[in-house]
Amino acid sequence: MKNRYLFAFAQVHEEFRIPELQSVAELHNIDLAIPENVDVSRPFMILELDTEEQARILASRCILIKWVCDFYAQGRTYEEVHQQTRANISKYSQYIENTSFKFIVTAYNHSVPQSRQRQVVESFSYMALLGKIDMKTPDVTFMCFEEYIDKHGRTREKLEGDGEFRQVFFGRLIAEGTARPLVNKFDVKKRSYFGNTSMDAEVSLLMANQTLASPGKLVYDPFIGTGSLAYVSAHFGAFVYGSDIDGRQMRGKEEVPGIRRAAAQYEVADRIVDLSTFDVTQNPWRCGDLFDAIITDPPYGVRAGAKRLGRKKPTKKGIVEHTTGAPRPDGQPYIPPTKPYELSELAVDLILLARHMLRPGGRLVFFLPTVNEDYTEVDVQSMLCDGMKVIANSLQDFGSWGRRLITVRKTSTESYPRPSFASFANAEDSGTPQEDHVPAHKDFREKYFRGFKRDDEQAP
Incomplete structure (x- = not known):
């Protein structure tokens, strides 16, 4: 029989919460059922698990979890909570004799005054706990969570509305979210090497969880840049290979490459397998089915535009075309x-590459920027090819635009040929009629710099 557990979450990146829970549960073979129609705008969720140990595992890996409690009661009033708690004496009867304890009374969107905290604690006197009160190292901690509606954005008295909560939850603390401190550890501002395109630490950790990064896994970032996604993946035990068309991003200006220096700072340098400079569409891979996961934040042109080898315009007639390795008349190295x-x-090319390079069951995790007003589900579905399935699609909303964290799984056990990277021109490769649909992320850079105004809204 499953037990119910109360999860309290950090109220950031709300849409990422359920995909992260499901991914970590899959990684550790935890049978987790998410209730339908969960309201992620609220920080509390009651989930059913087989054991307390499973709850601790989730709290130790999920970045968005703050606390996990053995669920006792919930209600709109403390009277309802007390009624349910009295009926569940079996939950706490083992702690009545000789068990040190403490109570914590806290709230979301509110600060509970100390005087009322005391009143709340005293209202649980019927539990008849005989052990001593220990505020530092108790054997057991009981927690009350009061949930208030969001009142930010308006002036109010400090204690205005105190006690007028929408819901109160009660339970025994099992574990604190020990993964959340990693956000501070991987803070970009504290990193020995980073650039203007470095990924935010919290988002990087969420992406690493989506890849199921763990010891023995081999992870690839084809647009590694300054390595933000490599460090967190390696922290969770994965071996990481990275590449980029611009080697300067990986190297930095010092003798030791920047990514190597930052990896040493996080004590994961031995898990960075190698770094290479090449165009992903001209990659050197001679076989597929190699990686357990591909994790990347493709450049989309706001801070740095994506590039591939080739000329913007055809070479003029009579001009000699140089190639890599060939000497130039001026003696300088050839830069393609x-x-x-x-x-x-x-x-589209990234998904085709992932289908070729991933092992069966492997995951591709990447960000896709899009215009919120124009976005439809078919934008993502139209990118897919045979053997690849979207299992998570979460929005980080910036107003007019947002970026979607897309998780795609390779569902096929087949080995696919190396893609031609002809993209839209090659419907055979993609397996979908790409030209029949214009997605909201097409020409994103141009839309961004004109303020997402439509053509008919442009100034004359």
Whole structure:
């Protein structure tokens, strides 16, 4: 028989919460059923698990979990909570004799005054706990969570509305979210090497959880940049391989490459397998089915545009075309030309590459920026090819636009040929009629810099 547990979450990246729970549960083979129609705008969730140990595992890995409690009661009033708690004496009867304890009374969107905290604690006197009160190292901690509606954005008295909560929850603390401190550990501002495109630490950790990063896994970032996603994946035990078309991002300006220096700071340098400079569409991979996961934040042109090898314009007649390794007349090393890599083409190519490079069951996790007003589900579905399935799609909303964290699983056990990277022009490769649909992320860079105004809204 399953037990019920109360989860309290940090109220950030709400849409990422359920995919993260499901991913960590899958990683540890935990049978987790998420209730339908969960309101992620509220920080509390009651879930059923087989054991307390499973609750502790989730709290130790999920970045968004703050506390997990053995659930005792909930209600709109303390009278309802007391009634349910009295009926569940079996939950706490073992703690009545000789067990040190303490109570914590806290609230969401409110600060409970100390005087009322005392009143709340005293109202549980019927539990008849005989052990001593120990506020530092108790054997057991009981927690009351009061949930208030959001009152931010308006002036109010400090204790206005105290006691007028929408719901109160009560339970025994099992574990605190020990993964949340990792957000501070991987804070970009404290990193020895980072650039203007470095990924936020909290989001990086959420992405790593989506890849199921763990000891023995091999993870690849084809747009590694300054390595934000590599460090967190390696922290969870995975081996990481990275590549980028611009080697300067990976190296930095010092003798030891920047990514190597930052990896040493996090004590994961031995898990960075290698770093290479190449265009992902001209990659050197000679076989597929190699990686357990691909994790990346493709450049989409706001701070740094995506590039691929090639010329923007055809070479003029009579001009000699140089190639890599060939000497130039001026004696300088040859630097191959690059051209813009349109986002909608990049996204399709990335999924095709993942189908070729991932092992069966492997995951591709990447961000896709999109115009919120124009977005439809078919934007993502139209990128898919045979053997690949979207299992999570979470929005980080910035107002007019947002970026979606897309998780795609390779569902096929087949080995697929290396893609031609012809993108939209090659419907055979993609398996979908790409040209029949124009996604909201197409030409995203141009839309961003014109303020997402439509053509008919532009100034004359």
